[in-house]
Amino acid sequence: MATGAQRGTPSVLELPGASEELRTRLADGLAAVNALIEERVDHDDPFIAEAGAHLTAAGGKRFRPLLTLLASELGSGASTQVVAAAAGVELTHLASLYHDDVMDEADVRRGAPSANALYGNSTAILVGDLLFGTASDIVADLGPEAVKIQAQTFVRLCSGQIRDDRPTPPGVDPVEHHLGVLADKTGVLIATAARYGAMFGGCDAATVEVMREYGERLGMAFQLADDLIDIGSEADETGKTPGTDLREGKRTLPVLHVLASTDPADARLQALLTGDLSSDERLSEALTLLRAHPAMERAREHTEAVARQAQDVLASLPESDARSALHALATGVVHRVG
Template sequence: MTGQDVGTQLVPGIDPDLNHRLLTGLEAVQRRLNEVVDHDDAFIAGAARHLSDAGGKRFRPLLTLLAAEVGASMPEPAGATQDEVAARVVDAAVSVELTHLASLYHDDVMDEADLRRGVPSANVAYDNSTAILVGDLLFGTASQVVSRLGAEAVRIQADTFVRLCAGQIRDDRPVPPHADPVEHYLGVLADKTGALIATAARYGAMFSGCDVETTRLLTQFGEKLGVVFQLADDLLDVASDHEESGKTPGTDLREGKATLPVLLVRGSTDPGDDRLKELVAGPIEDDADLREALTLLRGHPAMDAARAQTLRVADEARALLAPLPEGPAVQALQILVDGVALRSS
């Protein structure tokens, strides 16, 4: 698995039997992931496993398994045995994780970061060209896996990939004229992060037998949760150190990315913010300037405002679960929202 054992509590306070099933499911996901990323060429196999072997919480596969638990009490899909349903859910979870891993290889090249999950980033461990090509290979592998799940799953995967890439492109571009910067940014997050997490939940619901309305609600929930996840991640880039996050702090600031705290600072009319506004106006190349920007931003009200926005979106995500029947899986999803939202506190 990913460093987890039978005593691991995946979501604090959840039903012990559910936790056991999720651990068992993640073991199956990890075995299948290891199987599909293997390659006859030892170099390719090692490069493809680099970020997967570094660990990670397998957040997206966990969400697929949790969404499938919501459908566990519903009739099994027509013509499918329990084992077949479980295998499809695992393949769906693997395809989502492969897509995520592939995007990380590309992110490492774009971010020029040194660390990812506490190990050298893909571009450092290999080189830019290799990192890009391995990312492409993993995207292709995800497509191979999802092709086993039927035409509808393939279409969803394609739509998700388009949104993910479009969101990343928009994230690297200036805010369009006359657009509200914060609303634009939230829309970008819905595409570049929310779309894939929405698909993780959607696949779990689809392949476990959830009805159309339940699948729709869980898909919308996944997208909101993805926005919360990215907002919290952006806050962590400022608030945490590399021992906590496994990433180089201030990476977004160094690259000049306009995350929510930065957008709020840029919109400030307080003369006392002039120095910070100067520092975050674009990429920060000087190490001393980066340290100064981190210090000033960590103590700025923009961080509290960004945290408040994160909690508001978390409330919206939780509200989507209200129509679903109560049970251990829905309760775990509610707890999961809080865990994601409060990572940056």
């Protein structure tokens, strides 16, 4: 896999595997998705309309709807149903961000004040619920199978968030537990994005299953890379504060590897990671030690292995521009810097 890092989540519009014709179709499809999202988020009550559109207006990479559109290219391409499915997935993702910010007590999201900071926790939660409802309303027009998938996705997404907010159960391997949480809280929605694209692009059942599996592995690689970025990147590279996960006590893959170490030389770092990192000085020391620790390379190798697994799933598909772009997307996801 390529080693050159790039800023931001890669857009399929920028990947070397996408032809100019494919890029144009994807751009047109994304414009239709954005228009549908704006239409459905709008509300007669100006305050509800403003709060509901807050994260939409703040931008975002539209990674999930782009994946839906790209997966549809394995079949007949974007249609009204594909666009609706992509919008439903993105609204589900946006709704989860409103809830995430309340749980994390976040002040900023996408460089703008978070919804909970602007409107309070209760309103942020209710707006998130409203967006979940809007997503479900859109998906309901796609038929009972799509509704079932949406419901199952929502259950896994929520269960992953609940488990992520709690310690590893006794007798359970922390790394395996962590990977299971990532599959639920991040992998499943990206899997559904890819699955919907193949479904409503008219692909056969085997291709739909390939895209579901590809999407779940891609989602896990995406989140594992995010966890590395939180530790390894500087604020001016990402626009985010490094060590946010550490400060919140989240035990990501590199942290779990350090905590499992029996090397006495790791005692100081282990003490920092299990202690209070609210002070900038202690957080800075923890970041410095963790960045230099072999656990980072071990976690990076695991992340790249998961991305390669996603790429391997594509081998059963016939060669096409879309398959090449999907292959490149997995590489780009793990080598971004923000």
